Amino acid sequence: MTSxxxxxxxxVTAVLIALTLTASFGYVAVESLLxxxxxxxxxxxxxxxxxxxxxxxxxxxxGSVAANASAIIGVVIGTVVLVSAIIxxxxxxxxxxxxxxxxxxxxxxxLLTISVxxxxxxxxxxxxxxxxxxxxxxxxxxxxxxxxxxATARDFGRRPRRRTADSR
Numbered sequence: 001m002t003s004x005x006x007x008x009x010x011x012v013t014a015v016l017i018a019l020t021l022t023a024s025f026g027y028v029a030v031e032s033l034l035x036x037x038x039x040x041x042x043x044x045x046x047x048x049x050x051x052x053x054x055x056x057x058x059x060x061x062x063g064s065v066a067a068n069a070s071a072i073i074g075v076v077i078g079t080v081v082l083v084s085a086i087i088x089x090x091x092x093x094x095x096x097x098x099x100x101x102x103x104x105x106x107x108x109x110x111l112l113t114i115s116v117x118x119x120x121x122x123x124x125x126x127x128x129x130x131x132x133x134x135x136x137x138x139x140x141x142x143x144x145x146x147x148x149x150x151a152t153a154r155d156f157g158r159r160p161r162r163r164t165a166d167s168r
Contacts, residue, residue: 011155014146015091017139018106022084029081032074039067080109091147094156102147110140 087105090098114137120130146152 010146010149010152018088026081029078032070036067036071106140106143110137113137
């Protein structure tokens with residue numbers, strides 16, 4: 001067990017963290033899409049906040065604007081979740097393309113969420129969810145660090161190769 005964990009520990013840890021983030025944001029995407037389908041599920045403050053971004057004089061109500069904003073949020077987060085799920089499956093099967101995609105996707109997500117969280121901290125008063133954004137960003141950058149680890153590179157290099165007729 002110790003040798004298996006030493007050989008695959010960084011890869012397994014990266015997959016578990018990525019899977020946790022993917023599942024939690026999958027829940028957010030589903031809830032956002034359900035809010036777009038049934039606007040009564042949405043918080044009234046969300047509708048008023050979304051209405052402040054509407055064009056003045058359009059005559060839109062808070063419910064329809066909130067439903068549209070919720071649908072956009074659901075589609076964007078859902079797309080990121082889908083890409084992340086594909087990468088997680090590739091990482092679980094130790095595919096090199098998934099490791100390289102993980103560098104890019106989780107690195108960009110980490111930088112984006114940390115920068116948004118810093119903006120939340122700078123607000124007056126600070127946004128209460130800024131800590132969640134900061135933790136999410138740190139988790140994404142932790143995945144990148146684990147994928148960059150030499151043990152992970154060895155783990156991906158150790159993947160068994162299929163024998164071809166020419167290699168016998």
